[in-house]
Amino acid sequence: xxxxxxxxxxxxxxxxxxxxxxxxxxxxxxxxxxxxxxxxxxxxxxxxxxxxxxxxxxxxxxxxxxxxxxxxxxxxxxxxxxxxxxxxxxxxxxxxxxxxxxxxxxxx
Amino acid sequence: xxxxxxxxxxxxxxxxxxxxxxxxxxxxxxxxxxxxxxxxxxxxxxxxxxxxxxxxxxxxxxxxxxxxxxxxxxxxxxxxxxxxxxxxxxxxxxxxxxxxxxxxxxxxxxxxxxx
Numbered sequence: 001x002x003x004x005x006x007x008x009x010x011x012x013x014x015x016x017x018x019x020x021x022x023x024x025x026x027x028x029x030x031x032x033x034x035x036x037x038x039x040x041x042x043x044x045x046x047x048x049x050x051x052x053x054x055x056x057x058x059x060x061x062x063x064x065x066x067x068x069x070x071x072x073x074x075x076x077x078x079x080x081x082x083x084x085x086x087x088x089x090x091x092x093x094x095x096x097x098x099x100x101x102x103x104x105x106x107x108x
Numbered sequence: 109x110x111x112x113x114x115x116x117x118x119x120x121x122x123x124x125x126x127x128x129x130x131x132x133x134x135x136x137x138x139x140x141x142x143x144x145x146x147x148x149x150x151x152x153x154x155x156x157x158x159x160x161x162x163x164x165x166x167x168x169x170x171x172x173x174x175x176x177x178x179x180x181x182x183x184x185x186x187x188x189x190x191x192x193x194x195x196x197x198x199x200x201x202x203x204x205x206x207x208x209x210x211x212x213x214x215x216x217x218x219x220x221x222x223x
Contacts, residue, residue: 003131004150004151015136023184027134037139040217041174041213041216041217042112042199042201042214042216042217043151043199043214044214045211045213054156057136088150088151090150095141095156095164095167096141096143096151096153096212097153098143098150098152100148100149100150101148101149101150
């Protein structure tokens with residue numbers, strides 16, 4: 001079946017650092033999505049990408065849809081404490097296929 | 109406009125009991141999706157329903173699990189004779205349009221614990 005490989009699995013960073021995470025797939029998706037999940041809550045959509053090569057920003061977040069339509073990355077600039085959480089990449093073919101998540105921790 | 113509502117938020121069942129999870133989609137949304145999340149994992153698709161119809165149940169276990177979305181009332185995910193492996197967070201999402209790349213809005217989830 002369709003699977004997404006998301007890396008890294010965890011990140012430990014200092015406040016103010018930039019963050020980068022990525023996702024690859026063996027399948028082509030027409031839509032790539034990036035979600036954030038806080039503890040005890042459902043995922044919240046951060047960025048949606050609809051075209052190969054598309055680069056989209058949402059505040060300090062930037063995501064790109066790879067040219068091959070099989071990969072995507074998410075960058076967070078100047079991290080702040082509220083960025084802590086789990087970030088999921090996902091491809092959509094009607095239903096959403098999720099990666100396993102990147103757990104972002106900010107060191108005090 | 110209230111978001112997707114799920115209840116209960118936490119549910120504890122003993123092995124062999126039944127679990128009923130409810131999902132009320134956002135107002136105006138007639139498409140509901142159920143996902144399951146195991147610890148340290150991403151969400152996995154289970155089933156997609158429109159009012160009174162199951163459209164895609166390819167992610168649903170063949171036995172003990174069923175889902176419905178009646179004309180009136182919330183969508184229900186039902187797990188019969190629960191086992192410890194059913195312990196997970198179950199999320200519901202809704203969208204205003206059907207399959208295709210339309211944004212799905214997620215509820216807060218029901219965390220099922222099977223003792």
